[in-house]
Amino acid sequence: MTAETEFTVGLVQMRTGQSVAANIEAASELIREAAKAGADYVQTPEMTALMVRDRERLMATITDEEHDQALKAFRDLGKELGIFLHIGSMAIRIPGHQRVANRGFLISPDGEIRGRYDKIHMFDVDLAKGESWRESQTYQPGEIAVAADLPWGRIGLAICYDLRFSALFRALAEAGADFLTVPAAFTQQTGEAHWHALLRARAIETGSFVFAAAQGGTHEDGRETYGHSLVVDPWGRILAEGGTEPGVIVAKIDTKLVAKARSAIPVLQNGRRFSVSSPEVTPLREVSA
Template sequence: MVEHGVGPGAKPGADPASEGIPAAPTRQQTLRLAMAQMCSGKSHAPNVAAVTELAGEAAAKGAELLALPEVGGLVNKDHASAREMVTVEEADPYVAACRALAARHGLWINTGSTPVVEGADPRFINRGHLIDPTGAIVARYDKIHLFDVDLPGEKPRRESDRFRAGDEAVMAATPWGAVALSICYDLRFPHLYRAYAKAGASILFIPSAFTVPTGEAHWEPLLRARAIENGCFVVAPAQGGAHDDGRHTWGHSMVVDPWGRVLVDMETSPGLSVVDLDLSAVAAARRSIPSLVNERPFRFVTA
């Protein structure tokens, strides 16, 4: 038999209340969350208009944080056309609008993502931002896992032809404790979320633009799995509907609690859902099933 290395793990018999997972201090135990489902267009202006309306509605309903979907700023599969509009972060109209709206309404905003460029590399970056109520950017996340797939009956999809991947997992401190940033296809890589949970994250943001066939088959099971296996809330705002660049997305923006219960499913129409999250559910789930600290090292062998 050949040994292939040692897996990560924690001490057997550890008490999750005293050892293993450095849960970040949660200063507020409830979060009024507004989650948006969008059908973003192929230029910035209509998307900025949509987010302006969503932020106003979120604030009117007493939300403290607005979560937006992947590519909220721009959905345009025509590379030449998109190239004329995609710019550096500092000049991006969607990012600027989100910052202004956060300050205007006193909201935290997770922008989901929007394509930007940086440096000499001609490829776009699928970048998300977390913005505080003063309008300051407190965290940036560049999508790590790019959607390079071969779906049955469809042309090959190669996100990496147009985008370059990020290489940093990003967790940010908020009034509700630590939150983890990710985007769409990252959802299929559970070790990323395990690392976030073991580092103390209580909320996993997974803004997305799933295809219809993959969404129908995998979206809800994957979201519930990430919530259950890590004892975290999952917040997954999504694109949904027929976009003006010709693509179709699955929708079904979801919030899942740490026990795997779906608290919100927005089905297929654009709009806003507001839900109150009881963050004590994170500690309760991890006490009941302390898998984060029950994890053990192992040797991998072949016979």
Template sequence: MRSGLEPAANLDALDALVASAVAGGAQYVLSPEVTVAFAENREGLARVAGPAEDNGDIARAAEIADAHGVYLHLGSLAVALPDGRFANRSILFGPDGAIIASYDKIHLFDATLPGLREYRESATYKGGDVAVVTPAAGFNLGMAICYDVRFPALFNALAGAGAEVISVPAAFTVPTGQAHWEVLLRARAIETGSYVIAAAQGGHHENGRATYGHSMIIDPWGTVVARIEGDEPGIIVADIDLGRVADARGRVPALANARPFSLSVNQSARKMPI
């Protein structure tokens, strides 16, 4: 998608894309991070984001799922919290519009970038602390969002808890997308023997940001089985074959072979003269 600042327009765009996906045979549809509104700052979010209770945008997404009879996974929207911050929340709706599961993005990007301004996602968002695996459209779905893709421990935990497909809705910047997007997604698929479905924001947005796009679906062997080449809005559709999950995990049983270990750091050795 290329979400703007107005939730109604973004949800209309989502509705049309879901219709196209369902016409192409989709039973599960994932949208990108910040689908509902891509605001630039805390003040912009405060204008469009409300609490989870009686939330009109969540209700509209539920109506879209119900109207199309599809598992609709809203990649994320901002949900207002009592402390003045927001949750970056991913929500899975069933084909009847009922909420099946939700996940609040755990990892927040706090960094001082060389030559650029300090970036503190935690000033606007409160990170979640619960990883989520849930049934969806005949498979077990593990939920992640954007920056989470850089933390393999989360993906291993999801797969260890039974996830066969892991979602990564995102709004990657262009420089990091060009350098890291595909390699990180493929690595997470290979490490866990899981399908990885990554729906991305793409292009120049109303808030002045530019995102990388290149949505893709990756199989458990790390092969990209579907992708959007570029940053234009659109859909991709692929079959999920759970036999390929079992095959990949059987051929490289990394999850089964993982062992706990302790860590020894020899501080005295580091002080010895060379």
């Protein structure tokens, strides 16, 4: 095996709270643990630096990208460790906007930002047991899908609720992505029902690896997240899985499996564009005897 076809991925599972400083410390400790375990690429979950449901408190705490202390700390850490560090997402102020970005960052081993992605799909839903979410009230939806090159292949960026929109993942795969990412803070309800099925489906239908670092447990702001960070191979097999507690999982990635899966079932090659027709229905006519 050459370095270009094999690498190790590390996923950091967190239970992010309401103190940015405490979250930076917790994330950094787990990132170091993943790097020590041999990870060349490390991913953290959605909302790595702060988990706050109260909009006023959130707006009073966060800053723009240039002044964000968490981002600076993670860039320095990625450079120190010499790894590709993917901060799944953080809340970032958008200058001149009333809403903020739910933005992920791909940091290269020299500490530079290789890619930025703003979550496209907003989680505006009413769940059972009175659980309700309106992300669009606080967050500005992104409009651009993002893929970036790593030494081992191309990586496509997504965040949490994006997982339910398969067209995004197909578009990333058609753009050459070998690895699809879903850093998340899935709710306990939706995670228990759909997390494993959706992640395996995205891998199978695109012939891609899927890396999904998750939040897990009961957070300071009261929300409950599902955990179970997953690494899934292009055939839909789970290579590594976390539980519900904070921690790290690692997995060896053989990039040749992407070509093997796509050759066996060439769905990207065989896919066709089509239109949808709604023909008029001819009413039944009465027939006399």
